[in-house]
Amino acid sequence: MARIGAEERRQDFIEATIKVIAEHGVANATTRRIATAADSPLASLHYVFHTKEDLFYAVYESLINMPQHSLQHAPVGATAAETISEMLRQLVNWFTAHPELATTQFELFFWNLRNNPEMAAKIYAVSVEATQQAIQKATDGVLDEAALTTISRLVINLFDGLLLAWSAHGDHERLAAETETACQAVKLLVASF
Template sequence: MARMGAELRRQDFVEATIKVIAEHGVANATTRRIAAAAGCPLASLHYVFHTKNDLFYAVYESLFNLPHQALEHVPAGTTAADTTAEVLRQLITWFIDHPDAAKAQSELFFWALRNDPEMASKIYSVAIEATEQALERAVGAELGEKFLKAASRLLVQLVDGLTIAWSAHGDLHRLRAETETACAALALLVASH
């Protein structure tokens, strides 16, 4: 049997953790269950991730890097307002295509908020920064730095709110309609800038 590199194992564990958290919640995401879902020995998990918090942070890091990779090629709208709305639409579309990721992200953030507030703060800061970079790539210098930061925070809050609501109601049609309402509101805000 060929040996697998630590980076590939790491990704296997991250993907397995997302699946386990989505199915069983963070409280029941034991390292044994995660290792089994990854099809790997428990010792390998502990070799790659020294603590469960390290694993959870890697999962969260993955959960905001993956959707933002989808934003690297957001089609530019005719205005900064249109483009900003499209960034929001693309993020929600990514989560629609990856429902386990949407559930795991919410579960993991609330777990961190209760159990490791410093980690939760770091997660939020990194998410804001990644969103700001994606938005800046999409609209260039059309928005001033201060407004770019505010719009990025609002984008994160809209994505979080929409995905949490979707977890509660489970209605994809409703999520799409609410996303379009949020996109329209965001576009109006950016256009008024």
């Protein structure tokens, strides 16, 4: 039997946790179920992640980082407003192409909100920071700090709202139309700075 490195095993546990949460919810995401989904001994899971909270936070970090590569494709010669609008569109498209990731992200956030509000606040802060960094990089730093913070928070709020509504209605055409409306709102806000 080949030995698996700690980093590879860590990623296996993250992917298994995403799958288990998407299928069974956070409350039923037991470490035993996660280890089974990762085809790993339970002891290995506890070796890599000392607590379930550590595992859940690693999953959330992964969910924040996964779509980041899709944000690197801003239209050539686009204004900051067009670029940020396109970033929102790409985020929505990426998560709708990976619905189990969107489900897991919502499940984890709401579970933390109920059970660990400090972690929920930390998750939100990390999301804002990641969004700010992506926007700053994509727009070559043309926005000041106040504008960057305001726009980043709006993008996150619009993104979360769009995906939550889509989770409820499941209509891709409606989501596309609502995303375009949100993108226009982002363009107008960014242009005002």
